[in-house]
Amino acid sequence: MSPPPPPPPPKKQKKSKKRAQTSESSSSESDSEIIPIDFEFFDPQPQDFHGIKTLLRQLFDADSPLLDLSSLTDTIISQSLLGTTVKVDGRDGDPFFFLTVLNLRLCGEVEGVKGLVGYVRSVTESTGLGGVLAPLLSGGDEVNVAVVLSERLINMPADISPPAYRMLLEEIQAAVEDNEPYNFTHYLLLSKSYKEIESTLPPTSPELPAQKRLKPTKKSKKEKKREEGKIFDFHPEDATFQKHSIDGMVYAYKNEPPPEMADSKRAFQEVGVVACGRVMLMSKEGFERAVGEL
Numbered sequence: 001m002s003p004p005p006p007p008p009p010p011k012k013q014k015k016s017k018k019r020a021q022t023s024e025s026s027s028s029e030s031d032s033e034i035i036p037i038d039f040e041f042f043d044p045q046p047q048d049f050h051g052i053k054t055l056l057r058q059l060f061d062a063d064s065p066l067l068d069l070s071s072l073t074d075t076i077i078s079q080s081l082l083g084t085t086v087k088v089d090g091r092d093g094d095p096f097f098f099l100t101v102l103n104l105r106l107c108g109e110v111e112g113v114k115g116l117v118g119y120v121r122s123v124t125e126s127t128g129l130g131g132v133l134a135p136l137l138s139g140g141d142e143v144n145v146a147v148v149l150s151e152r153l154i155n156m157p158a159d160i161s162p163p164a165y166r167m168l169l170e171e172i173q174a175a176v177e178d179n180e181p182y183n184f185t186h187y188l189l190l191s192k193s194y195k196e197i198e199s200t201l202p203p204t205s206p207e208l209p210a211q212k213r214l215k216p217t218k219k220s221k222k223e224k225k226r227e228e229g230k231i232f233d234f235h236p237e238d239a240t241f242q243k244h245s246i247d248g249m250v251y252a253y254k255n256e257p258p259p260e261m262a263d264s265k266r267a268f269q270e271v272g273v274v275a276c277g278r279v280m281l282m283s284k285e286g287f288e289r290a291v292g293e294l
Helices: 046-066 069-078 111-124 128-137 158-177 221-227 238-243 259-265 284-293
Strands: 013-015 018-030 033-042 084-087 097-103 145-152 186-197 231-233 247-251 272-283
Touching: 033 158, 046 069, 046 084, 046 097, 046 111, 046 145, 046 186, 046 272, 069 097, 069 111, 084 158, 097 158, 111 128, 111 145, 111 186, 111 247, 111 272, 128 186, 128 247, 128 272, 145 158, 158 284, 186 238, 186 284, 238 272, 238 284, 272 284
Parallel strands: 145 186
Antiparallel strands: 013 018, 018 033, 033 084, 084 097, 097 145, 186 231, 186 272, 247 272
């Protein structure tokens, strides 16, 4: 018996001044067993501080110590009517996903946001993207940049992302209608990607946890050469955002760990995983098209 088709994306519902929505995801451990999980969508709340900070640390990976994550988290939580968290244990549970935008016109002088902008400048300054970003990040009467941050636990389904982005656009539009300064001209998405490198450990090495050991498989030299240097997305939706971007780049972390550390992130595969950062610059129209296409 095959599992039932997934339900349609849920509509957002408001509860007082807070929002919650529920969707159901089914995972099959066997042909006859289905485990339902309810995902609830909420506004960021003060009790989410540690959960969001942990997700920010995951998002910026090796470079997270270079940023004031506590200040960034406080800023995200302070925007209580903008952005979304996803939980499975109700309002008081830990967030397993978050999505938000930082309005540089409003919070550009906050210490954590200022440090984040400086970090983006430093990783893009010697590139073509850096030349495009410099005047935008400097601000101006005709420029209003939103920094988009999103992260989720590695085993969270990608299906939760499209409705969260649609809700974000609805919230931004509502703010604009209330004459608040959220009529963004550009969106700067900060994400992460990875590349695969040859493992320094044999697939059956006792140094690996048992669940990460694999029987070796043979790959042709052509296959290995083709995959060498290829960039993969942690977030599948990034492929859509890239398609609608003005410009973008992948960069190595400043605190990039040594190659042998790549094996600590391999899971059920023969190769090591090296995480790297990704920056995507989008116009307002490009961001809206991408969200509509997710």
